Amino acid sequence: MSVIDSALTTAGPAVAAAGTGGLGLPVLSPPETALLRRLDGVFEGWGTQAGAQSMIMPPLLPVASLARLDFYDNFPHQAVVAAALDLSKGRPGADGPPAEFAGAALEPARLALPSAACFAVYLSMEGARLAQDTTVTVLGRCFRREEHYEQLRRLLGFHMREVVALGSREFVTGHLARFEGHVAAFLTALGLPFTKEAATDPFYDRGGQRALLQRLSPVKHEFVVDGLAIASLNVHRNFFGERCDIRHGDAAEPVFTGCAAFGLERWLSVLHRRFGDWGTALAAVEAAAAGGAAGAR
Template sequence: MNPVTTPPPGAAAGTGLTALGPQATTLLNRLDRVFESWALDAAAEPMVTAPLLPVARLAELDFYRNFPHQAMVAAPLRLHKTDAGHDPGDGAFPADAMEPARLALPSAACYGVYLHLAGQDLPEPRRVTVLGRCFRREDHYEDLRRLLGFHMREIVALGPLPYTDEHLRHFTGRIEEFAARLGLPLRKEPAADPFYDRGGPRALLQRLAPVKYEFLYEDLAIASVNVHRNFFGDRLGITLAGTGEPVFTSCVAFGLERWLSVLTRRFGDWERASAAVERALAAE
């Protein structure tokens, strides 16, 4: 294991939960400012979305059909008496001690954007950027490479199909240029995120035209560009003024802790990783 990314004392091994020290935090914030600046340069509007999302709304988007293995939900304790006491046995509360889980911990930052815009008729195409704290259940966790809770910067486009396609082309170029200046060899590979029903014509269309491409350093994806077509616009009633048609959407995502893992693996320690980022930015 790379000592740079070893969880600090107090982090429970294998839980996917850890804290970032001062150097890691500084670098994470620096990278996020870079990606946010790309979004603002493209006239994206900054947003802060809700930290939790309604389970019922995510169910409308087939989230629990497509991603049950990632899902994390939250519920309050079931209160019977004010003096009953609620001590977790063996470090956990049993299911019968909980109220129904009506809230979800988001697995991606863009869901909050689409749910916020549900039912709206957009006056023009738009971009939105958001920094989200995201959560995913995984079959295993590994230092900063694979976490239960992590930061995701996303840049979302909503509008007609050519607008959302150009969004991905533009940011693909920015990712590739930045990686080249960093001296970080990335490869772009198709991946599958089932935004659509697995059966029927939508699933066939996804197989014929991949909806997600990942940018990988060695074996780790650190960014992705994602095509949703008009899925979210149709399901959530987000339309474009003057057309009455559901918007198309696409998004670009950056897993910030994964960038930290890759940069320290590539350059050896926090100081050299931070210096490499500054050199790359100075070369713009």
């Protein structure tokens, strides 16, 4: 075992996340990394076995594109943007390395760090005419500005695996029902007590007709373990199909969309809490996957 393996193997999530001063940017040890990759393989496998195509999305998205999806109206508290330095206004830190740059030293922020992986999927398909119902799976690096950060439970930067369905209402409904079964069976095989809870996800104007529909028929359900949402099933109806003009062939109606989403670091947190160490947690995941509950590759 190398020095770094020895030093990091015993580090729990509190130690790992504290490495960046509580900024919500954890360093994952080799055992944590192995567990995250195995979990991601399980979740991706559920998608690919159902016909999903694996894709890689860009790490940044245009602010203007997210604005067209009402992101800054509905999620302003989560927004994180990126801007280049404007060195014509001087070089901060002449008296030492800078800890931050003032707004005056930045160029206009035209790029955003996405808060969810599925946004890039819909934007990449803008104007598409799909020949058939379509499923895509992506692993995204996502970012959310929070009031506070807590170990691996609540982070500024984290990994999110999503499996996204685009097509008819019935196709999306079936997709989410299938993933509900996958998640419930996997959590049961792991011995993790869980609840499935309705949640609010304001993709829509809270005062509009879509908001009323959301209250009457919840569009987001979360799987909660130890008070922490670790997976969600999301119904977007035809919102993204409308905004991104994604349609079935020459059909007049925009596609419906929905996604199953997994916050991987949150899974690490609940597994470490349940099993006590990373090796035991990984063995439990392997056993659950091999037993068929996960449908893993």
